[in-house]
């Protein structure tokens with residue numbers, strides 16, 4: 474198959490392009506040609522005519538992983554950038570796909586579409602489209618409203634997969650690197666009490682799940698998270714004990730003052746989800762538990 478990857482230069486894009494290129498032809502799309510060229514033989518930029526390139530390369534699937542890092546301070550300007558970097562590329566791709574209804578669009582999304590809750594109840598995000606708010610969750614936050622708008626962009630394309638990703642853990646980057654930055658000085662920082670639900674998934678599983686989605690042409694919403702729902706506290710404690718680090722807790726009240734809405738949505742509240750569809754499809758997780766991820770990481 475010929476597969477186009479938008480956002481090929483990112484954490485997930487880099488790994489999935491390497492893996493897919495063993496069996497498929499991978500075409501990369503990004504903002505800077507030179508950067509994209511490092512990840513594939515056929516590189517495109519957003520200035521190319523996407524319609525012409527889809528025809529020229531006979532593309533069967535598009536993986537859209539575009540989006541500015543949400544880990545930057547949420548000022549009005551950065552929230553605008555975070556939103557536009559997802560909504561605008563997805564709108565552009567979806568509008569071109571009106572002419573190519575059979576192309577499989579695999580679009581990144583996040584578990585934030587379900588909203589957030591402070592303390593886990595027995596409710597969790599179910600794979601429905603559009604996303605429904607589980608009982609007791611708050612769906613008025615930035616991640617939820619933006620995530621739903623993002624998913625809405627491709628709702629008219631019949632062959633869309635909405636990959637509702639949990640935070641992706643990999644030894645070399647993403648959230649894991651951020652959480653462990655201060656381990657070099659023997660410390661880990663926990664923001665808030667960390668009791669809210671904190672689903673996660675390993676990058677290796679994300680790569681295998683995307684391959685499964687392509688092979689089995691799975692469309693519709695799909696929760697991409699491990700079967701185990703952790704809390705931020707249990708994640709920090711597991712890493713800290715493996716790395717022999719002390720943990721320092723920044724009290725919730727201080728997190729609220731320091732990072733406001735961002736801290737509230739990313740650290741003080743969370744979203745519980747389960748990978749129901751993946752388990753029904755018979756997917757076997759490489760890292761079903763966080764302990765297994767950590768033990769295979771060192």
Ligand SMILES: NC(=O)c1ccc[n+]([C@@H]2O[C@H](COP(=O)([O-])OP(=O)(O)OC[C@H]3O[C@@H](n4cnc5c(N)ncnc54)[C@H](OP(=O)(O)O)[C@@H]3O)[C@@H](O)[C@H]2O)c1
Nearest residue numbers: 480482483484485503504538539540541558581638640641
């Ligand atoms: N990693 C996670 O923990 C996680 C969790 C939930 C959801 N997701 C979602 O999954 C997707 C991929 O995640 P990732 O971790 O691989 O992200 P990443 O490493 O930050 O890479 C994101 C990609 O987006 C592209 N991009 C950034 N700003 C853009 C803009 N304004 N216009 C067009 N493209 C832009 C970049 O491509 P160029 O610079 O080459 O153009 C980059 O390759 C993102 O949409 C993210 O929100 C990730």
